[in-house]
Amino acid sequence: MSLEGVAELPLHEGSVPTWLLRIMERMSLAILRIMVEEFGPDKVVERFSNPLWFQGFNNVIGMDWDSSGSTTVLTGVLKSVTWRSPDLGLLVLGGKGGNARRVPQEVAAATRLFDLGDEKVRELEKASRLVAKVDSALFQAGYTLYHHALFLSENGVWSIVQQGMNLEKKTARRYHWKHGTSFFSDPHEAVSGTPSGKVLNIVDSRAEGLRRVLDDLVKEGLERVSSLYSQVYNSLKGQVGLTTYLAETGSGSITRVAYGDKGLLVYQPLPHPFEVHRLFKSIDVVVDGFEDLVLARGVGAKTMRALALVSHLVYDEPPGFDDRVDTPLDPFVYSYAIGGKDGVPYRVRRREAEEVVSTLEDIINRAKLGDKDKLRAFKKLRELKIRVVGKYI
Structure with a gap:
């Protein structure tokens, strides 16, 4: 069942506790390993260009479902685990503020790691700059960019996730881009946020x-x-x-x-x-x-x-x-995986969350040892209809 609507991301105070951050990292790495095994790194990178899938991943690992901080926390977690595990075949570059400005240096390091060559460096640097310019200068809706993350696969496939803040409304909107699309004619894979009415849209x-x-x-x-x-x-x-x-x-x-x-x-x-x-x-x-x-x-x-x-x-x-805001599914339902940092729909229960992570890690370790049945059983879960708060997803 799909739910239509938009995802508004209000400003939230506070930070993620260290113990929960460790759980988020372990769970993210486990999910990424399973996804890479099933789909390959190119498809995983592409998935992050979908704002609903991005938000669902965020909710599964225990971050708030509607917080502007979800973008920063999730990309920070993914950046940490992918650079520590280059065998995944994908990396996350950039991030919030000063981290966004380090993308050119990180592009050079990532392309060396994946042996993609100098031409790919120039292509990625140009794509990063064009995407930033489009969302700051060519598509103006009253939001100032402060976050820029580039997802890169070992084959050079990329997605970019940016976030801007409207200080007067105290809300954020997220811009999702996918490899291979036009930069100047309806270029976004999606824009997630609150419609602003009339805007200046030079990339219409x-x-x-x-x-x-x-x-x-x-x-x-x-x-x-x-x-x-x-x-x-x-x-x-x-x-x-x-x-x-x-x-x-x-x-x-x-x-x-x-x-x-x-x-x-x-x-x-x-x-x-x-x-x-x-x-x-x-x-x-x-x-x-x-x-x-x-x-x-x-x-x-x-x-x-x-x-x-x-x-x-x-x-x-x-x-x-x-304006171009389109979010055809409310990803709140994924918060029921282990709960949310701020207690919505319920506060993350540390022991239960660690059990979930341990189970995922056990599936991966068994698969590495040749026991593919566990991994195949895990894949079957997506075919089940799970009842959540009176709704089927």
């Missing part, structure tokens, strides 16, 4: 015209782009709708500005033309198209808002304004 598949316009403009030169933006900005300057908006609200919202005989949707605030000009003058790499612009150092959310406005007003190619 219906915004292909905007991306094509910016690609052509950039090829003409950044001076040309800067000049066009100045004209657009000045044409809107002084309008009551825009000035009132800037005076009364902060960033991260859509406002409708009167322009000619129509209302123009503008994502605010917009940078002053001098800021855009100064940024373009400082770019010290060759920018030959839309992708180069996105990857350029210093080009962020404000700049992309400005360029989206140019495309919209001058060339009649608007961005998307629809």
Whole structure:
């Protein structure tokens, strides 16, 4: 039975007790070993691009079902156990804050370990940067990124999980990416969180015209782009709708500005033309198209808002304004495996949790010794219908 809805991740205080963290690590490693045995590392990495499966794994090991900290804790646990067990054939890189910024160094170490070659290093570094830029600058819904984790298999297959925080709403949303998808046209495997209403979505598949316009403009030169933006900005300057908006609200919202005989949707605030000009003058790499612009150092959310406005007003190619949040299953049911850290649906019982982990470890050890019956019996569990709180899953 599937349950439709969205997963809202509120801010939770506190940390995971050391004893529970050890159980989480043992259980995670046991589950990963069984999954790698059954599916192989490529498929396991791909599974983490599914937010429901990601959250279900989180709940099974005892983390809260609805906490923003579930992303940080789970990826931290998985990073720890995969780097200690490279025979699994998969690694987790990055993490929260400073750990996210170490992805390039960790990519180099991981590709050496898996013998993937220099070309794969460049591919992974580029993918990591593009994914971060898309969710911070091209898909703007009022969330600031603070977590970036890359899941990598020994064959070079990757998934990326990012999380952003909205401090005003005190909620988080998670962005899931899968190897082989487009970076600029409906690129997400899924976005898990609370819908924000109108957003600025430059990677909407219906915004292909905007991306094509910016690609052509950039090829003409950044001076040309800067000049066009100045004209657009000045044409809107002084309008009551825009000035009132800037005076009364902060960033991260859509406002409708009167322009000619129509209302123009503008994502605010917009940078002053001098800021855009100064940024373009400082770019010290060759920018030959839309992708180069996105990857350029210093080009962020404000700049992309400005360029989206140019495309919209001058060339009649608007961005998307629809949010993309889709979570078709409530993964709360998986919390009944061993309970949750904060007592929902019940507090983790240490002895029972350790018994579960020991059972999983025993299955793996027997399978290593040639007793495949135990492992096959474990696989059969997925065919059973387990009754949980009056519902079948």
